[in-house]
Amino acid sequence: MIATAGHVDHGKSALVKALTGTDPDRLPEEKKRQITIDLGFAALNLAAPNGDRIHAGIVDVPGHEDFVRNMIAGVGSIDLALFVVAADDGWMPQSEEHLQILTYLGVQRAVIALTKSDLGRIDVATNQIRERLLGTTFADSPIIPTSIRTGTGIEKLVNTLANQLATSEPQRDICKPRLFIDRVFMLRGIGTVVTGTLTGGSLHRGQQIVVFPSDLDARIRSIQSHGQELQVAQPGMRTAVNLADLSVDRISRGDVVTLPGHGAPTSTLIVRLERSPRLKEDKTVARPLKSGLSMYVHHGASRVAARIRFHENGSLEAGMEKIAHLKFAAPIFAFVGDRFVVRDSSERHTIAGGIVLDADGEKGSLASIVAVDDLYSLVRATVARQGFARRENLLSKSRFSANEISAALTNLQQNGGIIERQDIVADCEFWRKLRAQAIGLIDAAHQENPERGGVDLGELRSALRIQEPAVFESLVADLCGGDFVRKGSVIARASHRPTLSLHLQPVEKRIREALAGQPFDPPSRKVIESDPQARQVVRFFIENGEVTELGLDVLLLRENFERMKSQVAEFISQNGPATVSELRQALGSSRRIMVPLLERLDRDGVTRRVGDKRCLR
Numbered sequence: 001m002i003a004t005a006g007h008v009d010h011g012k013s014a015l016v017k018a019l020t021g022t023d024p025d026r027l028p029e030e031k032k033r034q035i036t037i038d039l040g041f042a043a044l045n046l047a048a049p050n051g052d053r054i055h056a057g058i059v060d061v062p063g064h065e066d067f068v069r070n071m072i073a074g075v076g077s078i079d080l081a082l083f084v085v086a087a088d089d090g091w092m093p094q095s096e097e098h099l100q101i102l103t104y105l106g107v108q109r110a111v112i113a114l115t116k117s118d119l120g121r122i123d124v125a126t127n128q129i130r131e132r133l134l135g136t137t138f139a140d141s142p143i144i145p146t147s148i149r150t151g152t153g154i155e156k157l158v159n160t161l162a163n164q165l166a167t168s169e170p171q172r173d174i175c176k177p178r179l180f181i182d183r184v185f186m187l188r189g190i191g192t193v194v195t196g197t198l199t200g201g202s203l204h205r206g207q208q209i210v211v212f213p214s215d216l217d218a219r220i221r222s223i224q225s226h227g228q229e230l231q232v233a234q235p236g237m238r239t240a241v242n243l244a245d246l247s248v249d250r251i252s253r254g255d256v257v258t259l260p261g262h263g264a265p266t267s268t269l270i271v272r273l274e275r276s277p278r279l280k281e282d283k284t285v286a287r288p289l290k291s292g293l294s295m296y297v298h299h300g301a302s303r304v305a306a307r308i309r310f311h312e313n314g315s316l317e318a319g320m321e322k323i324a325h326l327k328f329a330a331p332i333f334a335f336v337g338d339r340f341v342v343r344d345s346s347e348r349h350t351i352a353g354g355i356v357l358d359a360d361g362e363k364g365s366l367a368s369i370v371a372v373d374d375l376y377s378l379v380r381a382t383v384a385r386q387g388f389a390r391r392e393n394l395l396s397k398s399r400f401s402a403n404e405i406s407a408a409l410t411n412l413q414q415n416g417g418i419i420e421r422q423d424i425v426a427d428c429e430f431w432r433k434l435r436a437q438a439i440g441l442i443d444a445a446h447q448e449n450p451e452r453g454g455v456d457l458g459e460l461r462s463a464l465r466i467q468e469p470a471v472f473e474s475l476v477a478d479l480c481g482g483d484f485v486r487k488g489s490v491i492a493r494a495s496h497r498p499t500l501s502l503h504l505q506p507v508e509k510r511i512r513e514a515l516a517g518q519p520f521d522p523p524s525r526k527v528i529e530s531d532p533q534a535r536q537v538v539r540f541f542i543e544n545g546e547v548t549e550l551g552l553d554v555l556l557l558r559e560n561f562e563r564m565k566s567q568v569a570e571f572i573s574q575n576g577p578a579t580v581s582e583l584r585q586a587l588g589s590s591r592r593i594m595v596p597l598l599e600r601l602d603r604d605g606v607t608r609r610v611g612d613k614r615c616l617r
């Protein structure tokens with residue numbers, strides 16, 4: 001894709017018409033005012049130097065300062081800029097602003113058309129443009145004088161555009177297609193159509209898609225590019241998609257069509273914010289940006305209000321860059337590595353640009369600026385932010401494919417200080433510390449309470465302060481792959497055998513005697529557990545199965561519980577169904593014990609209640 005750029009009235013639309021035969025100004029108001037207001041589109045068929053056909057598209061943008069917002073929506077995913085400067089007018093304010101916008105968005109190539117060459121001094125204008133481009137990405141871009149009046153330079157321009165496109169890298173296919181919607185309209189008999197420039201992957205006819213940020217599901221009924229019906233749209237293509245099942249008023253410019261499963265929109269991003277040194281030429285625009293400032297972020301075809309926050313309350317001067325948190329007024333679907341443009345809250349000036357460093361900036365912070373093109377350092381930095389990351393989310397919102405991420409993880413596990421455990425990817429050092437801390441806590445608990453089976457998992461998790469359940473699950477699984485075992489809701493060393501410590505042995509003796517003294521009618525639990533030591537011993541008995549708990553207040557030695565059970569069964573089988581009172585008398589027990597005992601036997605399927613009697617199952 002190509003997009004025009006340049007100051008108002010410098011001849012962008014006229015040039016597009018001369019190149020393609022299509023007048024990109026389609027709105028009645030545009031025709032009336034002879035000015036471009038919104039984006040226009042035209043197909044451009046070129047021949048590469050080797051004879052191959054190139055089917056390109058041109059987005060024609062408005063140059064007027066009131067419509068910069070629309071201009072930015074048009075230049076988001078382009079391969080080449082057709083930068084227009086009129087020979088009679090020379091470099092003007094929106095020449096400058098558009099240049100900065102293209103630079104912030106990382107556009108790598110431009111062809112400069114020196115339009116209206118029939119009206120101005122070509123040498124003077126060319127020198128001025130060269131001077132303005134000095135030190136920019138476009139310093140060596142070709143400058144071609146053109147005139148639509150005389151036809152000068154049009155053929156040369158066509159050849160130059162073809163050369164540039166033929167030698168530019170094809171857009172990457174990472175199987176994560178995103179179509180930033182720049183137009184939505186309704187066609188009678190067809191339904192809702194959205195258009196944009198596709199990036200990151202292909203879209204297929206019939207595919208199930210999702211529209212963000214509103215999270216609407218739909219199916220692609222049909223696809224077109226420049227009027228041609230297609231089965232598949234490839235990255236880089238101007239694409240129109242028919243989403244018949246969505247009504248047109250639910251979608252607007254700035255929304256994104258993507259596939260499900262590559263993450264969700266967020267309201268916070270961590271970004272590198274940068275300001276062009278060229279802003280210093282204008283004092284008002286060059287004012288430092290401070291934390292707390294509200295402004296507009298232009299990303300893809302969207303424009304969302306956001307508030308900046310710098311670390312340690314800093315500010316950002318022209319010519320500098322810094323890490324910043326952006327808090328958005330509405331959710332935005334951005335990937336790590338995406339570039340964006342920042343304009344002031346009155347929408348008069350372009351004041352900064354940036355690149356997304358972390359696409360879910362809610363938790364943790366980034367210590368330093370990451371090279372977002374280097375997947376290895378990106379993985380390390382993303383994991384380092386909290387010490388770990390969910391494997392399934394790890395860089396799913398990035399400009400790398402799932403395969404590239406898997407390969408990088410395999411490599412980083414071998415020698416990059418990263419480990420993968422179940423659903424978690426963690427920094428080795430973070431994991432080693434967490435593991436050591438958990439082991440320390442378990443060992444300390446064994447020491448302190450040798451009579452207990454282990455440490456309650458819930459207690460361990462809160463002692464370790466782990467918020468993310470998946471991290472804790474992976475940690476437990478990791479420990480249990482080694483010297484630890486999980487028994488129900490506790491974890492212990494595999495070698496741990498619960499024992500009562502020496503000083504508890506007198507208490508043990510006392511409780512055993514109390515429970516054995518009146519075997520079927522022992523004292524209540526409240527009485528037995530008279531102090532913390534007694535509670536420790538009771539717990540030990542229960543965990544070891546020496547004592548059976550009935551209800552809240554009854555403890556029976558296991559052997560006595562078994563004896564009562566068989567005596568109840570025997571009595572009923574000899575005498576038929578019996579009441580609580582009959583059984584109590586027969587066994588020499590009390591109502592306090594019998595009621596919870598029989599409830600337990602009902603639950604265990606030994607007895608069954610019929611009216612106020614128990615019979616056998």
Ligand SMILES: Nc1nc2c(ncn2[C@@H]2O[C@H](COP(=O)(O)OP(=O)(O)OP(=O)(O)O)[C@@H](O)[C@H]2O)c(=O)[nH]1
Binds near residue numbers: 013036
């Ligand atoms: N003499 C002369 N006039 C031209 C040339 N190219 C464009 N014009 C005239 O310049 C005026 C503006 O042209 P447009 O193509 O609408 O300019 P634009 O850059 O698209 O303007 P905006 O989209 O509003 O920013 C029109 O009257 C054109 O006829 C040229 O090569 N020579």
Ligand SMILES: [Mg+2]
Binds near residue numbers: 012035060061062
């Ligand atoms: Mg125009």
